[in-house]
Amino acid sequence: MRSSLVPLGPPVSQDRVITSFPKCYTPAACLQLREHFHGQVSIACQRRSTGTVGEGRTHVQDDGPKTVLESNTHVPRRLRLSKVVVVGDLYVGKTSLIRRFCRNVFDRNYKATIGVDFEIERFEVAGIPYSLQIWDTAGQEKFKCIASAYYRGAQVIITTFDLTDLQTLDHTRQWLEDALQENEPGTCFLFLVGTKKDLLSGAACEQVEVEAVRLANEMEAEYWSVSAKTGENVKAFFSRVAALAFERSVLQDLERRSSAWPQVGNGDLIRTCRNGGTSARDPGQREALQPGLLLAEPASEASVPDPARAVPPVAWRVAWPC
Structure with missing residues (x-):
């Protein structure tokens, strides 16, 4: 009788495999200074008891798929997913940032986002399948009321601005406030991201970053500078987002399960x-x-x-x- 495992989907690309905790961009505006995953998370991943995996192994046999419980075999029953919302002014490069990461392309021809759009990107974090659902929201004022409905339930809020336009940095306060109004306090990781890093010289970029880091600390957000055109820091940034969201998700699962066993x-x-x-x-x-x-x-x-x-x-x- 022929038996084989049912694939859960295409394999995760190598650059989406996270084995160690990604570093921050600058310690001056960082959400987490640790260089390793939380101890409880590491143990849970090793034991495959993160709440994102089960103990079922699906085989394909002549009479159809069956689930066989095996004590030493663990494969995912469901993939955990975190919602990421990207907000910011028109023309700051939100769509370009997402497309560079998800599709590794950069389109010079600007096309404004109408309403909202999203991408789902799959990772493997510490051996566990994990996904980010990345929402690209419109920066135009006329679509703001539509986009705000999609802010709800976010685990991560990324507020973007153009490094060459300091006015867009000032506007990030309002964008963040609007997004936070749709979510419970303390439930979201916050990031402040400066785009178009390739358009500034090193000295000019550092000068803008001083102000951006100050604002990020006021927001209690982590700061990054990226370039969608060259791809600089884009993969590192989203890997950081995935690792932080994954770690919190696992810790919340462990806490819920421990509280359920008085x-x-x-x-x-x-x-x-x-x-x-x-x-x-x-x-x-x-x-x-x-x-x-x-x-x-x-x-x-x-x-x-x-x-x-x-x-x-x-x-x-x-x-x-x-």
């Missing part, structure tokens, strides 16, 4: 029992429990309290009946 006594877990629970070895122990609780299997010896302490010598795992 503890009693010396730390034994209260587990949800799908089959209605199992009876205790000693039925007399039931009387000591609250109504509605069922005793499951005794805890392992490692979890039994020290007999020297003034606690019962046997610890029982408790399960809520379904």
